[in-house]
Amino acid sequence: MILKNQHTQQAHQRHADEVADLLLAVLHSSGFTEPHTREAAFQGSELPALFREYVDKILGESYRITDDDIDKLLASGYSQDAIFEITVSAALGAATKRLEAGLSALKKAG
Amino acid sequence: MRLEILHKGQKLRNRLAIRIMGAVAGGEPDDVIKTSLYRPEFFGRPWIKLLHSVMRGPSDWTPGDRELFAAFTSRLNTCHFCVGIHVNTTKLTLDPTITIERLDNWRTAGFELRILSVLELLEKFTLAPNDISLADILKVRAAGVSDNAIVDAMHIGFVFNLVNRLANALDYDYGTESDALKAASILNRVKYQLPGFLLH
Numbered sequence: 001m002i003l004k005n006q007h008t009q010q011a012h013q014r015h016a017d018e019v020a021d022l023l024l025a026v027l028h029s030s031g032f033t034e035p036h037t038r039e040a041a042f043q044g045s046e047l048p049a050l051f052r053e054y055v056d057k058i059l060g061e062s063y064r065i066t067d068d069d070i071d072k073l074l075a076s077g078y079s080q081d082a083i084f085e086i087t088v089s090a091a092l093g094a095a096t097k098r099l100e101a102g103l104s105a106l107k108k109a110g
Numbered sequence: 111m112r113l114e115i116l117h118k119g120q121k122l123r124n125r126l127a128i129r130i131m132g133a134v135a136g137g138e139p140d141d142v143i144k145t146s147l148y149r150p151e152f153f154g155r156p157w158i159k160l161l162h163s164v165m166r167g168p169s170d171w172t173p174g175d176r177e178l179f180a181a182f183t184s185r186l187n188t189c190h191f192c193v194g195i196h197v198n199t200t201k202l203t204l205d206p207t208i209t210i211e212r213l214d215n216w217r218t219a220g221f222e223l224r225i226l227s228v229l230e231l232l233e234k235f236t237l238a239p240n241d242i243s244l245a246d247i248l249k250v251r252a253a254g255v256s257d258n259a260i261v262d263a264m265h266i267g268f269v270f271n272l273v274n275r276l277a278n279a280l281d282y283d284y285g286t287e288s289d290a291l292k293a294a295s296i297l298n299r300v301k302y303q304l305p306g307f308l309l310h
Contacts, residue, residue: 011257015265018160025156031149062278063188070112080115081149088153091275095268101239102231102264106257109247 012103019099026092032081041086042093050076051086058090112281116144124148127308140293141191141282142273143304150309158304164269166301170259173298174204175225179266182229185213186236189274191282198294227253228263235267 027038040046041055050073057065073083111117120128124147132138146154165176177200184192193210200208212219216229227250234242250260276282284290 011261014258014261015160015163018156018163019265019268021156022153022160025151026153029152031152058275058279061188062275063190065279065281067112067281080113080119084113084115084148085152087276087279091272091279094275095272098235098239098271099264099268101242102235102267103261105242105244105247106260106264108244109251 012107019096023092023096026085026088031085032079033085038085038089041089042096044090044093047086051078055086055090058087059094062091111141111144111283112279116141116148116280120144120148124308127305135292135296137285137289137292140195140284140297141277141280145276145280146304147308154304155309158302158309160265161269162302164262164265169262170256171262172204174200176262176266177203178205178208178221178225179228179232179263180270181208182213182216183232183236183267183270184274185210186233187271187274187278189270189277191277191284192270192274194284194287194290195294195297198291199298202294202298223253224255227255228260231260232263232267235264236271 027042028035031038037047041051044055044059047055054065054069054073057069070083074080128139128144128147131143146158148154165180166173169176171179177196181193181196181200184196193213197208197210197213217226221229231242231246231250234246247260251257255263284293
């Protein structure tokens with residue numbers, strides 16, 4: 001059993017450093033938006049209404065996003081770089097939520 | 111792409127590299143590469159490192175298996191761009207008869223048990239992650255999949271749940287079906303890598 005648990009722990013470490021580097025860069029590097037704004041997009045919480053609507057689409061049915069969604073953000077004064085950062089942060093949040101759920105179930109399996 | 115900066119906002123060195131890559135390969139680099147080259151310290155540098163490790167690094171899964179998982183996840187996320195590219199990479203690396211229809215009918219498409227068990231896990235991972243349970247993991251293990259291979263498959267799910275959303279939100283476009291095949295062939299040849307100096 002101990003050996004099995006060690007094996008599962010080792011399995012959990014696979015790709016962990018690369019994922020951590022990606023999270024660090026997207027959420028904490030200097031950019032056009034503040035880290036707390038990217039963190040909010042990542043978590044899917046507490047964003048201005050327009051961004052909220054856009055991020056909800058990224059998290060849910062991203063294939064429904066249209067030119068109009070981006071045009072509305074640009075017309076409201078958000079820069080292309082800000083939209084890029086929020087898009088990556090939200091997409092990374094959706095992917096991370098899934099990875100955490102999967103790895104958590106594997107951990108429970110021991 | 112919907113953000114012009116990803117086309118025209120690249121720094122000079124990378125604009126030239128995109129042009130050279132296009133000339134050598136006979137077509138422009140795809141939109142994932144352009145996104146990765148734009149402000150690489152923000153996204154592209156760690157992204158390409160992770161992508162290469164997940165898709166071509168050491169694993170129980172063959173490159174072809176991994177391409178199938180990528181195409182399958184992309185189909186679940188209705189990502190036209192990634193489906194177009196990764197059905198073609200799956201054809202090149204695993205099974206020339208793979209089609210979108212077989213992905214949609216995966217339960218009866220003749221995949222071996224190990225693959226089937228992972229497709230079932232990836233479906234829940236992508237569409238209902240909160241429902242993944244201990245029983246789901248035990249089922250994949252019972253099909254003969256090691257914990258390392260389960261973690262590797264989950265990371266394929268991770269990178270494609272990310273890039274599918276980028277592709278859909280930013281409107282990635284591969285051009286014609288022939289361009290998609292060309293892009294798949296390049297991706298397979300370069301093994302998801304970019305010259306390091308372009309990412310600094």
